[in-house]
Amino acid sequence: MGEKSESDVSPVPRFNLSREEYLKMDPVEFRARFRERLHHTLEIQTYAAIHFGKALSPEQTKTVETLLELWQERGLPADLPDCRWGKTILQFARKTQTGETVDLSPYATKPVGKDGYELFRRIVGERRSVRHWSDREVPDSLIDEILRTGTWGAHSCNLQSVRFAVVREKNEPGLFRGADIPGGPVHLVALQDERVYRANPLNPVRNRLIDVGAAVQNMVLAAHALGLGGVWLTFSDAMLERLYKRFGLPEEVKIVTYLDVGYPAQTPAPPLRLDLDETVLVRI
Numbered sequence: 001m002g003e004k005s006e007s008d009v010s011p012v013p014r015f016n017l018s019r020e021e022y023l024k025m026d027p028v029e030f031r032a033r034f035r036e037r038l039h040h041t042l043e044i045q046t047y048a049a050i051h052f053g054k055a056l057s058p059e060q061t062k063t064v065e066t067l068l069e070l071w072q073e074r075g076l077p078a079d080l081p082d083c084r085w086g087k088t089i090l091q092f093a094r095k096t097q098t099g100e101t102v103d104l105s106p107y108a109t110k111p112v113g114k115d116g117y118e119l120f121r122r123i124v125g126e127r128r129s130v131r132h133w134s135d136r137e138v139p140d141s142l143i144d145e146i147l148r149t150g151t152w153g154a155h156s157c158n159l160q161s162v163r164f165a166v167v168r169e170k171n172e173p174g175l176f177r178g179a180d181i182p183g184g185p186v187h188l189v190a191l192q193d194e195r196v197y198r199a200n201p202l203n204p205v206r207n208r209l210i211d212v213g214a215a216v217q218n219m220v221l222a223a224h225a226l227g228l229g230g231v232w233l234t235f236s237d238a239m240l241e242r243l244y245k246r247f248g249l250p251e252e253v254k255i256v257t258y259l260d261v262g263y264p265a266q267t268p269a270p271p272l273r274l275d276l277d278e279t280v281l282v283r284i
């Protein structure tokens, strides 16, 4: 018979590593593995147990318990969000195991209602790519809020790969030269730490750009909702090379895409979108 193809012989990825492996691995990868294991070995199962009465075995909490011990052993701060989230889910799981009720009412989302939906629809429909800005300075608080909405994007396996670089044009004029739009007042660059994807080699590579896209779509909407105008832009190879040099990022951190934002000095009309009768190709 013919030789085996590469995919036939590639090893099955290992998710549960030895303590030694967990202790010596890169901290970014360790935390991503923590988030991935938490998501796939406990979070999903715990909600299934709570909502559909699926039994949660006594063993189910083991992986996360071990990882929390390793978190401590590695000297990582206990107040980091992923650690706190791990403890919350663990608490839900333990209650479920002992037949206690888990009160999820504090997390119940309030319906946004008709007015809320109309506002949402306005934000989605009225957001425009704005390519001219006034000189008014954008406060750091607004920039941080936009970035925060980026971190709340959905992300495959909750790996949380998205990072940012923030550059005010006035601080480094011309750094982004070569773009369609010269001199946007604030450049928000979406980066991606590829180390996190080592946590789940089964996660298809195509998810990676989508992870960044989900973050940046939140950000353009947030910019608009905050009264700013933004445009999503494209790097040339020369710009990318210049930015890698200037940012001095770790090798595994990639520059993916960027936005310019500022106070708008133009009011573009909406470029109309195709109708649903052209865009829905399958409806079963």
Ligand SMILES: Cc1cc2nc3c(=O)[nH]c(=O)nc-3n(C[C@H](O)[C@H](O)[C@H](O)COP(=O)(O)O)c2cc1C
Pocket (backbone or CB within 6 Å): 127, 128, 129, 130, 131, 180, 181, 231, 232, 233, 234, 257, 268, 270, 271
């Ligand atoms: C990934 C991506 C790259 C883009 N690159 C550019 C660009 O290089 N220059 C530009 O003027 N607009 C760019 N845009 C903005 C689009 O031109 C714009 O979204 C589109 O024309 C629709 O207009 P609207 O955003 O106002 O709805 C980009 C948008 C995306 C999502």
